[in-house]
Amino acid sequence: MALxxxxxxxxxxxxxxxxxxxxxxxxxxxDFLKAGGMLSMSSLMGTAALMTQSGDAHAAVEWAEHFxxxxxxxxxxxxxxxxxxxxxxxxxxxxxxxxxDTTDAxxxxxxxxxxxxxxxxxxxxxxxxxxxxxxxxRGKERAGEKIEWIQVLRMxxxxxxxxxxxxxxxxxxxxxxxxxxxxxxxxxxxxxYHYNPExxxxxxxTYMPIACMQCEKPPCVKVCPVRTTYREPDGPVVIxxxxxxxxxxxxxxxxxxxxxxxxTNPVLPKEEMNPVTHYLGNRPxxxxxxxxxxxxxxxxxxxxxxxxxEVCPVGARKFGNLLDPESExxxxxxxxxxxxLKAELNTxxxxxxxxx
Amino acid sequence: xxxxxIYATILAICGGGLYSxxxxxxxxxxxxxxxxxxxxxxxxxxxxxxxEITQREIKPGWPNVKCSPTTGAALWYGDxxxxxxxxxxxxxxxxLPEGHALVKPRSEKLNILPMCxxxxxxxxxxxxxxxxxxxxxxxxxxxxxxGLVPDVKDLQHGRGRIWxxxxxxxxxxxxxxxxxxDPISFDQPQLxxxxxxxxxxxxxxxxxxxxxxxEFASNGKKRWFTCTECHNPHNVQDGVRNRGFIQLQPExxxxxxxxxxxxxxxxxxxxxH
Numbered sequence: 001m002a003l004x005x006x007x008x009x010x011x012x013x014x015x016x017x018x019x020x021x022x023x024x025x026x027x028x029x030x031d032f033l034k035a036g037g038m039l040s041m042s043s044l045m046g047t048a049a050l051m052t053q054s055g056d057a058h059a060a061v062e063w064a065e066h067f068x069x070x071x072x073x074x075x076x077x078x079x080x081x082x083x084x085x086x087x088x089x090x091x092x093x094x095x096x097x098x099x100x101d102t103t104d105a106x107x108x109x110x111x112x113x114x115x116x117x118x119x120x121x122x123x124x125x126x127x128x129x130x131x132x133x134x135x136x137x138r139g140k141e142r143a144g145e146k147i148e149w150i151q152v153l154r155m156x157x158x159x160x161x162x163x164x165x166x167x168x169x170x171x172x173x174x175x176x177x178x179x180x181x182x183x184x185x186x187x188x189x190x191x192x193y194h195y196n197p198e199x200x201x202x203x204x205x206t207y208m209p210i211a212c213m214q215c216e217k218p219p220c221v222k223v224c225p226v227r228t229t230y231r232e233p234d235g236p237v238v239i240x241x242x243x244x245x246x247x248x249x250x251x252x253x254x255x256x257x258x259x260x261x262x263x264t265n266p267v268l269p270k271e272e273m274n275p276v277t278h279y280l281g282n283r284p285x286x287x288x289x290x291x292x293x294x295x296x297x298x299x300x301x302x303x304x305x306x307x308x309x310e311v312c313p314v315g316a317r318k319f320g321n322l323l324d325p326e327s328e329x330x331x332x333x334x335x336x337x338x339x340x341l342k343a344e345l346n347t348x349x350x351x352x353x354x355x356x
Numbered sequence: 357x358x359x360x361x362i363y364a365t366i367l368a369i370c371g372g373g374l375y376s377x378x379x380x381x382x383x384x385x386x387x388x389x390x391x392x393x394x395x396x397x398x399x400x401x402x403x404x405x406x407x408e409i410t411q412r413e414i415k416p417g418w419p420n421v422k423c424s425p426t427t428g429a430a431l432w433y434g435d436x437x438x439x440x441x442x443x444x445x446x447x448x449x450x451x452l453p454e455g456h457a458l459v460k461p462r463s464e465k466l467n468i469l470p471m472c473x474x475x476x477x478x479x480x481x482x483x484x485x486x487x488x489x490x491x492x493x494x495x496x497x498x499x500x501x502x503g504l505v506p507d508v509k510d511l512q513h514g515r516g517r518i519w520x521x522x523x524x525x526x527x528x529x530x531x532x533x534x535x536x537x538d539p540i541s542f543d544q545p546q547l548x549x550x551x552x553x554x555x556x557x558x559x560x561x562x563x564x565x566x567x568x569x570x571e572f573a574s575n576g577k578k579r580w581f582t583c584t585e586c587h588n589p590h591n592v593q594d595g596v597r598n599r600g601f602i603q604l605q606p607e608x609x610x611x612x613x614x615x616x617x618x619x620x621x622x623x624x625x626x627x628x629h
Contacts, residue, residue, distance in 0.1 A: 122606060125424070132431050193609070305570065
């Protein structure tokens, strides 16, 4: 009965009553909406203030990230803010000092890559070096939790055989159209990704590693509805993970199967996380975004070889500046037999396969 | 008295020994607890049996190398220049800035190398004066030599057209030899191999053949892998391998897609032929 004794609760008193029934009678629709709007605004702002000031770095960053622009439209200050936000969040999340680099393309550099297809022994060391460097998800329990950017394709070698000298073509159908002593390369047309012999290289196999070709005319960039993937001035095609909506248009457009979607929440153990990251490169991704090879931007922007080049035990992988005539990639283009995968699609990859 | 003294000394020794053991255990325990999960992890770099690298932390959370748990191969370099020394004079690389061409010394890995120059093969000794040099180029099997270097039993290099002293120096056996008979260090095998494999030497010098790690700019600081870090010169053409590189165990295969029990479909052609 304390309420009834309160003078402000008196219906004959002030128009703003604590009693909802009485209050509604005395307010107009406009006032009500105004009050409601103010209430929701203040509660939103309160939440924002609470979240940004809370010790939970993750929540604070998520909130700020909602109002973040596309990376290409950010000013230098906004980039610095985003960098600081992410460094705070990742450092809290992974329990070590994480740096998020925002170094831009260096002038006079156009990155190029070459791979000696005859030297590759199919050991998959590049695949796992890439995972160690680039903070991919590496879970084992559920399908889609383990993401690898490089695929090594095992292809069989074709051969001519004496015992097939007189085989007709097509076999057994009557019309002899010539010999068919050749057993085609690739008993399996699509190649094998899951080969696992005791030792490589196998006698009758060739290996072909495939990753993002960093095309000069990338089909994935053409189809991206939110323009979050684009070609950087020094060559690599990158993704602003924050703007990716996970629509997978780029995955469908890419003729080289280079892109991967984080179907699950990425599994990245703290001790295995690489703390040196780049905003457009290997910073930890979230669920529902697409990722792919970016030629280790966090390394190459500072002059270092990509991780896969450094671990290749046979030295089949070569990386350099296409604008420098003395670089190893330029020398390969001058001197060796070079081809580009699916050149007929006019994607103009900067990834070249060569052989001695 | 004498007996007592003896007993006393025995007791004292035992007691002292026991105490020292206990003390040692006490000090050892925390050290063991700290070290037990981190045994020195050594991984091989290019081929097994050649250069290796021991894992350690450069700074917190930043190892010098990450090794593959499956194969023991080096998978990731935190510091590409660890354990390297300047390459030395190399024709064709004079334009590189000083200290930008580095190699890992091979001689550290070759255990019997210090012996080679002194014990048997220096060509001087009481009964070898003047030095008794080989009379012809047909090596006589020496059991000690074959025990130390098993590769010499079946030399798989040159298809029978070369022998030991085409590459090794006659009187300085801890050195290699060039065309003029001058010694070459084991750390610079490219000067020797280039005698015959000139095309490969040229490609290696330009960065096309072989492996380099570090900075990718053409005049950048790099560690160059020398010939013998990837190729075993005594059996480069051994039977089961191909492409001049010894066979090794591959890293694990990728995860299977959802709903796929095995990858047998990859081994069958969809259209029989």
